[in-house]
Amino acid sequence: MPDVGDLVTARLDVSPADETTAAVLVVTLPDGSTVSPVTTGADSGAVWTAPVAYTMAGVWRLSWTVSGTGASVEHELVSVAPTPGVTTGRSYATTTDLANYLRAAPPVDAAHLLEGASRMLDTMVLAYCRYDVDDAGLPADADVAEAIGRAVCAQVAWWGEVGDSTGAAGVGYGSVSIGSVNLGRSVTSVSGDDSAARQLAPQVLDELRAPHLWNKLVLGAVTGAGW
Secondary structure, rough: OOEEEEEEEEEEOOOOOOOOOOEEEEEOOOOEEEEEEOOEEOOOOOOEEEEOOOOOOOOEEEEEEEEEEEEEEEEEEEEOOOEOOOOOOOOOOOHHHHHHHOOOOOOHEEEEEEEEHHHHHHHHOOHEEEEHHHHOOEEEEEHHHHHHHHHHHHHHHHHHOOOOOOOOHHOOOOOEEEEEEEOOOOOOOOOOHHOHHHHHOOOHHHHHHHHHHOOOOOOOOOOOOOO
């Protein structure tokens, strides 16, 4: 699977083909726009290539139209991944913070996990707290910023312990039939919200209750959080 920024050579093999064969490529980007890169033929029209630069994440469509001998239309869908490690949401901790918290190398998807943990704490914890923020809505006090960052790291570490960061492991099923085969297990949960992954890590509260945060970070009553 290519990543954003990759420059590849799209290739089409045509058979039968001869000197009358010609191929044109139209590339449809994930946003619906199109480009038509220059195509080059070789081996008497049997092989056609064109450069394609993947500039955005999503599903791209490569559509070849062949005329002359071997006339046909060929389509290919290509899934392009975002640039690894790049996130666009708010995060209260960096991958360096996480590495220091874990005292070990962080997972390769650490930036994504930190963003998810930050979003989770925003809705489940920080929305019920009072503390000074700067113009960007981030903690203005260094001690509060560090504590919230450590709380986010604690949540990511918790996900690593339970082996789930989305709550998918908490969703059970009753029975499933595939042809003559029946699969079944007892339903332990009807919602991913019931899984351990969707609960606050105990260490989150420890980080936010530190004595040096008194009068800097006022904790509210979060439903179901045990505060």
